[in-house]
Amino acid sequence: WLDVVQGLNTVITTFQPVEIMKTNKIIDSEENIGITTDIENWLNDTEITLTHRNVTKIGLDQIFITPDVEIKNENIGGELKFYHDSGDVLRKWDEILIVAEEQQGKSSLLKYHYRDQLIKGFLPLYISAAEIKKSNTEEIIKKQLKKQYNNLSFDDYINSNKAILLLDNVDQIGLNPKYRNILLSEFNKIFIKKIYTSQISYLLMINDIPPLLNFTKAEILGLGHKKREKLIQKWVSLGIEETIQEKDLYERCDDLKERLNTIVKRNIVPSKPIYILMMLQMFEAHKNLNLELSSHGHCYQQLIYQSFENAKINEREYDKYLNVLTELAWRIFVKESDLNAYELEEFFSYYQKEFLNIDKEIILKKLVGHSILMKNGIYTGFKYPYIFYFFVGKKIAESFSEDEEAKVKVDYLIDNMHREDFANILIFITHHTKDAWVLDKINNIMQSLFDSNEEASLEKSQLKFMDEFMKQIPEIIIEQRVVQSERDKHNENLDLAERSGNHEINKLEANYVDVSKDILANINKAFKGMEISGQIIRNRHASLKRRALNDLAIKSIKSGLRFLQYFIQVTDIAKKEIVQLISQQLAENPSLSNKEIEKYAENAYTHLTYNVMQAVIRKIAASIGSKEALEVYDNIKEENETPALILLNQCIHLHFNKKLDMSKISNTADQLRSNPVCFRILKELIVQHIYMFPTDYKEKQQLSQLLRLPIQQQNIIGKKQKSLA
Numbered sequence: 001w002l003d004v005v006q007g008l009n010t011v012i013t014t015f016q017p018v019e020i021m022k023t024n025k026i027i028d029s030e031e032n033i034g035i036t037t038d039i040e041n042w043l044n045d046t047e048i049t050l051t052h053r054n055v056t057k058i059g060l061d062q063i064f065i066t067p068d069v070e071i072k073n074e075n076i077g078g079e080l081k082f083y084h085d086s087g088d089v090l091r092k093w094d095e096i097l098i099v100a101e102e103q104q105g106k107s108s109l110l111k112y113h114y115r116d117q118l119i120k121g122f123l124p125l126y127i128s129a130a131e132i133k134k135s136n137t138e139e140i141i142k143k144q145l146k147k148q149y150n151n152l153s154f155d156d157y158i159n160s161n162k163a164i165l166l167l168d169n170v171d172q173i174g175l176n177p178k179y180r181n182i183l184l185s186e187f188n189k190i191f192i193k194k195i196y197t198s199q200i201s202y203l204l205m206i207n208d209i210p211p212l213l214n215f216t217k218a219e220i221l222g223l224g225h226k227k228r229e230k231l232i233q234k235w236v237s238l239g240i241e242e243t244i245q246e247k248d249l250y251e252r253c254d255d256l257k258e259r260l261n262t263i264v265k266r267n268i269v270p271s272k273p274i275y276i277l278m279m280l281q282m283f284e285a286h287k288n289l290n291l292e293l294s295s296h297g298h299c300y301q302q303l304i305y306q307s308f309e310n311a312k313i314n315e316r317e318y319d320k321y322l323n324v325l326t327e328l329a330w331r332i333f334v335k336e337s338d339l340n341a342y343e344l345e346e347f348f349s350y351y352q353k354e355f356l357n358i359d360k361e362i363i364l365k366k367l368v369g370h371s372i373l374m375k376n377g378i379y380t381g382f383k384y385p386y387i388f389y390f391f392v393g394k395k396i397a398e399s400f401s402e403d404e405e406a407k408v409k410v411d412y413l414i415d416n417m418h419r420e421d422f423a424n425i426l427i428f429i430t431h432h433t434k435d436a437w438v439l440d441k442i443n444n445i446m447q448s449l450f451d452s453n454e455e456a457s458l459e460k461s462q463l464k465f466m467d468e469f470m471k472q473i474p475e476i477i478i479e480q481r482v483v484q485s486e487r488d489k490h491n492e493n494l495d496l497a498e499r500s501g502n503h504e505i506n507k508l509e510a511n512y513v514d515v516s517k518d519i520l521a522n523i524n525k526a527f528k529g530m531e532i533s534g535q536i537i538r539n540r541h542a543s544l545k546r547r548a549l550n551d552l553a554i555k556s557i558k559s560g561l562r563f564l565q566y567f568i569q570v571t572d573i574a575k576k577e578i579v580q581l582i583s584q585q586l587a588e589n590p591s592l593s594n595k596e597i598e599k600y601a602e603n604a605y606t607h608l609t610y611n612v613m614q615a616v617i618r619k620i621a622a623s624i625g626s627k628e629a630l631e632v633y634d635n636i637k638e639e640n641e642t643p644a645l646i647l648l649n650q651c652i653h654l655h656f657n658k659k660l661d662m663s664k665i666s667n668t669a670d671q672l673r674s675n676p677v678c679f680r681i682l683k684e685l686i687v688q689h690i691y692m693f694p695t696d697y698k699e700k701q702q703l704s705q706l707l708r709l710p711i712q713q714q715n716i717i718g719k720k721q722k723s724l725a
């Protein structure tokens with residue numbers, strides 16, 4: 001019962017009420033003032049067609065997530081930027097200009113705030129700036145009041161002290177600068193709160209618009225890890241909000257998030273809400289339109305087709321547009337830069353010699369106007385990286401067997417795979433072709449990396465230098481933590497790292513001592529190669545033969561373990577210099593004796609080595625693993641049961657299966673128990689899983705016994721019982 005009390009106390013102290021966004025049609029019962037049926041329908045309209053197996057019609061309130069924003073005029077020092085939840089920002093400031101790219105969710109955010117302010121008893125008014133053709137504020141407001149409210153006169157509205165203006169796309173006001181400024185100045189006087197939206201480019205002219213000078217400027221960001229998870233959770237629980245079990249929710253959420261993150265991958269696809277929802281819908285529908293494309297290839301293709309639909313391109317012309325984009329992407333790739341006006345003209349001249357005549361003006365207008373291509377001064381290129389990579393990959397896949405230039409370029413891509421853009425193009429090639437040459441090229445490069453090193457086995461004898469360190473570090477305890485809070489913290493850390501440009505590989509690179517650029521390139525190649533191999537396994541697991549799957553997995557795993565062995569050897573050779581460097585830093589603290597400094601430095605060195613070992617094992621598992629191909633990794637482990645492969649196999653199962661298999665964990669624990677370093681890493685993997693997924697108390701007790709992990713709750717109860725005695 002003490003356990004129950006403590007659990008209730010944890011829930012109560014961490015409880016955050018969820019505000020249910022139900023709009024009451026009647027705002028003032030005495031005056032019978034309420035919103036119209038049209039505005040109520042508009043507030044819940046997603047404005048895109050979404051289908052879900054559990055819900056007939058999806059409303060905006062069911063899937064909307066408030067995006068994060070960056071405050072543009074926030075007074076901060078250095079390069080550090082602060083990000084805020086847009087819902088908090090809208091409630092905090094009374095004059096705000098929200099800027100964003102197209103389809104970033106500006107109008108949906110205004111709908112959210114409209115609903116939020118209605119609940120609080122205010123009277124928001126939505127106006128589309130594109131409809132404003134006159135500066136008569138009274139006429140504009142009266143017209144919108146009639147559309148949006150019942151029984152609310154103009155005089156009552158402006159005298160209510162509750163009037164809030166939501167002006168959408170202020171950059172599209174159909175007035176000249178003089179009358180635009182007059183109109184905005186009048187709005188400033190009438191409304192107690194003003195929230196405007198515009199395209200991000202509008203910030204460049206903001207200093208020429210006096211009525212907007214005092215506005216707080218905020219830019220909507222793409223959905224980061226935390227917000228994406230919230231959106232996925234909403235999607236997964238649609239229609240079954242009250243019955244879905246927490247464990248099922250998190251497992252399904254992580255499965256979708258894994259697939260989604262692979263596609264979005266460092267902004268290859270902008271993480272706009274509309275794109276995220278379209279991809280979730282594709283995963284739901286399992287559309288297979290082209291058997292030559294991988295599952296991820298389908299997603300990219302559908303996003304491109306959606307842009308074609310928005311541009312009102314006839315389906316019969318899709319092939320023509322796809323061909324133009326393929327040839328244009330190839331020209332830009334070969335040239336290694338966007339095309340200037342002369343080069344673009346030259347490209348179309350070449351194109352019309354090779355293919356049938358086209359109307360380049362119409363094609364360019366549609367492609368630029370619907371965010372497939374973009375013009376930047378005199379240069380023309382692709383708007384988003386995924387479109388460029390898709391078409392370069394398509395060109396190489398289609399022409400490799402008969403075009404010598406394509407073969408030369410593939411070798412160039414492989415040799416420079418450490419570059420992010422080249423690694424991405426290689427991934428996109430695998431989306432377009434099943435030909436064996438792709439696998440051969442990737443296997444060959446993975447086999448060549450760190451080939452002068454053996455694979456790290458992490459045998460006890462190899463890690464003897466860490467014995468003293470392992471005795472000194474505190475024992476891991478299973479603490480009582482709230483799963484969602486832990487997941488939020490984890491996602492916040494990922495967002496912080498991503499937004500500041502600190503990806504995992506950058507963190508690892510920072511730890512290298514006296515290594516050449518070639519070595520850093522090879523390290524990057526190893527990790528990029530593992531990601532490519534992992535994507536092929538996840539996308540082609542059903543059609544690739546066992547031998548091909550096994551070769552891809554084993555060659556990538558061995559490459560990662562050879563790098564780990566290289567790291568252990570290099571840091572061992574450089575141990576004296578590393579300890580000396582750390583000692584110099586610690587020597588600045590006058591309270592430490594020379595002996596203490598030396599001891600701290602030794603521990604810091606060993607801790608660094610331990611953390612890199614653990615990080616590399618996790619990275620290999622996340623990169624090469626696949627839920628559908630678990631038997632491949634089991635076979636690899638059974639062929640050579642080194643501590644490294646045993647640990648890696650367990651890590652893959654935890655990462656992709658999302659479940660605690662007690663029998664498997666017990667076997668792993670028995671195999672690693674005599675190896676202090678690997679046993680410690682195993683404990684950390686299990687405890688991290690417990691914090692990220694709901695685990696009942698019986699399972700925790702089993703794990704506590706299996707892994708000798710104390711449970712914090714038991715310690716607390718023990719202390720209470722002693723004090724009572």
